[in-house]
Amino acid sequence: MRKIRPAGAGPTSDAPAATPATAAAANSPRDIAAMALRIAASGDVGGAMSYFTPAKFPQEKQEAAVREAYIELRLRRLVAMAAAGQCPAAIQGLGNLEAEDKTLPFTFSGFGSFTKGVRFQYWLGVVEFACVDESAARKRWERLAKANPEMHAANNHGKPAVAATAKPGEFKGEGVVAAKAASDGNGHVAGDDLTQLVGIGPKAAAALASAGITSYAALAEANEPQLRHALHEADMMPPGNVGTWPMQASYATKGDWQGLMRHNEKAMAKAKPAAAARTATAAAPPDDLTQINGIGPRIASILNDGGITTFAELQHANTGELRQIIAVGGALPPSSLDSWPTQASYASRGDWSGLASYNRR
DSSP, rough: OOOOOOOOOOOOSSSOOOOOOHHHOOOOOHHEEEEEEHHHHTOOOOHHHOOTTTTTTSSSSSOOOHHHHHHHHHHHHHHHHHHHTTHHHHEEEHHHTTTOTTTTTTTOOHHHHHHTSHHHHHHHHHHHHHHHHHHHHHHHHHHHSSOHHHHHHHHHTTTTOOOOOOTTTOOOOOOHHHHOOOOSSSOBBBBOGGGGTTTTTTHHHHHHHHHOOSSSHHHHHHHHHHHHHHHHHTTTOOOTTTTHHHHHHHHHTTHHHHHHHHHHHHHHHHHHHHHHHHHHHTSSSSOOOSSSOOOOOHHHHHHHTTTTHOOOOOOOOOOOHHHHHHHHHHHOOOOGGGGGHHHHOOOOOOOHHHHHHHHOO
């Protein structure tokens, strides 16, 4: 089993979160489906699925927006299962993805017109990569990358069909749910669904939102130390691919889902040998960085938040990165910072006399 680690700042929405009470105000099946997608975008996929009941959707014939919302939620549920390491359930879900629900007549005619889209196929590959077979996922992505971009743009307007878009109603036409974003009347709308990016789950998205990062554009402008700090503030361990989030977001900002697919495929190819190298050091406990001249308990804590926990990691860090980590942590870089990598090279070898001699110079 391969586990996924669940993903210019715009204004944070002042609008109240979608609740069952507000959902009750929706009248038409299309309104209910759009509300369900907004709830899913907040991280509650199970709650979103609960809106699809026979009482709300009794008719066999439903418009494309309703049917697309339903299969979109099934997809998100699969991705959430894979992200949580629930692979047996995710594998079963892959096999039953387009199966009819006998309590919902509109599911009887299948969902092929939606599941063949490039974005949908990309995320099925993510689930395959995590829980089924890495090579099968790569083959799926390779087929998508070779496909005609214009064809995929026509199938899904070149964009994901999600309700929490930063530009409500931008994507019109059959098969696309036109979002009705919650608003406080002052133009503040919900941000993007950051869980669409690999490595960002609902908890990580909430942590980023607390740090003011609620849109693809804001995430694209963030740097890795800022992201690590936001996750640590939420008591989360940053996943291994946190450094790729801004680049992923830059593709999502442009709606370039094929570019995002290719980027993640390359990143995964590089991750395999890198993961093997990390395994050798993963079991090692963190070093006491306060043994380095100029690093006290507070600075050590900031460095840990920035992903530097061992002498070896400090040795290979560049001073620009160190200054950025310290600044994001709210401290002033000490004058000895430029010497930390050199000091750490002695400490990583256990050459304490050499370190003492170096610091006496």
